[in-house]
Amino acid sequence: MKAGTNLEKVLESGRFAVTAEAGPPKGTSAAVMQRKAEALRHCCDAANVTDNQTAIVRMSSLAGCVIMKQGGVDPVMQIVCRDRNRIAIQSDVLGAVALGIGNILCLSGDHQMFGNHPTAKNVFDIDSIQLIQALKAMRDEQKFLCGDDISGEVPLFIGAVANPYADPFEFRVARLAKKVKAGAEFIQTQAVYDIDKFAKWMEMVVERGLDKQTHILAGVIPIKSAGMARYMRDYVSGVTVPDELVTRMEQAQDTKVEGAKVAVEIIEQVKEIPGIHGVHIMAVGWEDIVPEIVKQAGLLPRPVL
Amino acid sequence: MITITKQKPLEEILPSLGKGKKVYIIGCGTCATICHTGGKAEVLEMKEKLEAEGKKVTGWMVIPTACDELTREALAENAEAIEQADAILVMSCAFGVQTVTMYSDKAVYPALNTLFVGKEETPGHFIEVCMQCGNCVLATTVGICPLVRCAKSLLNGPCGGSVDGKCEVSPDTPCAWQLIYDRLKALGQLDKMEEIVPVRDWSTSTSGGPRRFVLTDETND
Known part of the structure; x- marks a missing residue:
């Protein structure tokens, strides 16, 4: 065990993992995070707390993680490279470990032009792969990036993301391989809608043996309405939403029921793809639906390890 | 390789010049001329705009390369007209503005935003390739x-x-x-x-x- 977190235990035991996502509020209310912890506690093995996702200022991931943990959920702290340099990031990692957070997910971060502070200066001192490397060295060698010693253990379970729908498609497996080589022990993918393309990517992943070196969790974003389906298809970069799915949502009598049904179908399909070790359900702002989706997908109860 | 510039809006330039009525304008014959932001035509246009706003332009010149050492001599040669002015408005990149600042005691103001050092991909289309x-x-x-x-x-x-x-x-x-x-x-x-x-x-x-x-x-x- 690297960190002994619940997520690590579930994945290392060979069970099919379920993670969820909890977006912190655009405000100071701990109660908002407490409610999300309550909704997610029994239906997932860990929950990601996003780091100012889409470059919109929210409560910090670190604070959100602490509240999730107090609420009985194993938190996954997301760290993006957009807002902090190597000094600030390493400092936050020390703080996170001190507060009992063991899972960290490394991302580049959405560009600030998509958020609510488009005139901000970005940082990108290090990139997501270098961040994975840095965390690994902090844990395995107890060294900072500069080579200085860290006092105390840094038990971390290190994660990264992968987007099989971005280009160049052939490079996407190589990029995953780089992340695994850098030290990523679990991978959460971009939302899967186009199953065929995802299966093709996974075939290449398995061919390289990467599924044996890391745990890959397929991303699922439940769609709430026809408008959301259209928006995801037309404006969210790096996400492929097939037209048939948009039509299906447009024709649905109750779009929320239909959206949950679609999510369950996706989970059932990705579960059958060789090399997939779990699902990551990103129902940001719709966390309440997660228990229902996990239940319908036959993934309850969650293991207690 | 040239320094790519863009003219600041007049609404920004005017208040930056302060209360002083008299202005001397300096353009640049190199990059700012290629970008059509500080060549002779633009300097004369700026002169008209400032005069329309009630300023008096005591003189103007287009220095062949404003960031060059020769700027010192150009300033000396035109000392009389510059001396009458309350401010110098420089229509060159920030290199030129700071070169003028270095060799003149007058208040110096920029008329352009320096965007980046870049190259012309196709006519009129500039791109940054080195930071x-x-x-x-x-x-x-x-x-x-x-x-x-x-x-x-x-x-x-x-x-x-x-x-x-x-x-x-x-x-x-x-x-x-x-x-x-x-x-x-x-x-x-x-x-x-x-x-x-x-x-x-x-x-x-x-x-x-x-x-x-x-x-x-x-x-x-």
Whole structure:
């Protein structure tokens, strides 16, 4: 065990993992995070707390993680490279470990032009792969990036993301391989809608043996309405939403029921793809639906390890 | 390589000039002329605009290259008209503005925004290709700079926002890493994409005050 977190235990035991996502509020209310912890506690093995996702200022991931943990959920702290340099990031990692957070997910971060502070200066001192490397060295060698010693253990379970729908498609497996080589022990993918393309990517992943070196969790974003389906298809970069799915949502009598049904179908399909070790359900702002989706997908109860 | 500039709006220039009525205008015959932001035509246009706003232009000149040492002589030659002015408005890049500041005691104001040091891709279309980071990576990226051409300055390949060869930030911006990938593929060097590039030394970049360099006999050894 690297960190002994619940997520690590579930994945290392060979069970099919379920993670969820909890977006912190655009405000100071701990109660908002407490409610999300309550909704997610029994239906997932860990929950990601996003780091100012889409470059919109929210409560910090670190604070959100602490509240999730107090609420009985194993938190996954997301760290993006957009807002902090190597000094600030390493400092936050020390703080996170001190507060009992063991899972960290490394991302580049959405560009600030998509958020609510488009005139901000970005940082990108290090990139997501270098961040994975840095965390690994902090844990395995107890060294900072500069080579200085860290006092105390840094038990971390290190994660990264992968987007099989971005280009160049052939490079996407190589990029995953780089992340695994850098030290990523679990991978959460971009939302899967186009199953065929995802299966093709996974075939290449398995061919390289990467599924044996890391745990890959397929991303699922439940769609709430026809408008959301259209928006995801037309404006969210790096996400492929097939037209048939948009039509299906447009024709649905109750779009929320239909959206949950679609999510369950996706989970059932990705579960059958060789090399997939779990699902990551990103129902940001719709966390309440997660228990229902996990239940319908036959993934309850969650293991207690 | 030229310095790309864009004129500031008159609504910004006017208040920056302050209460003084008299202005001397300096243009530049090199980059700002190519960009149509500070050549003779633009200087004369600015003169008319300022006069329409009630300013008095005591004189103007277009210095061949405003950032050059010869600016000192040009200022000396036109000392009389400059002396009458309350302010100097410089229609050149920030290099020219600061050169004038260095050789004149007058209050100096910029009329242009200096956008970047770049090249002209097609007539009238300028692109930034180098950010003068002081630690060139082009050897590993087949002559295409990801630091300046990738919106996140990534060093280990394209992020998840690269779609159809375009950057997530703008459909008009090619993804730098797609360009690098294509070129490496053509050269049969795709294995380079698999190497992990370690964290970078940014101390040679713009993090530590003005960078200086001294030419000595040993400099290029």
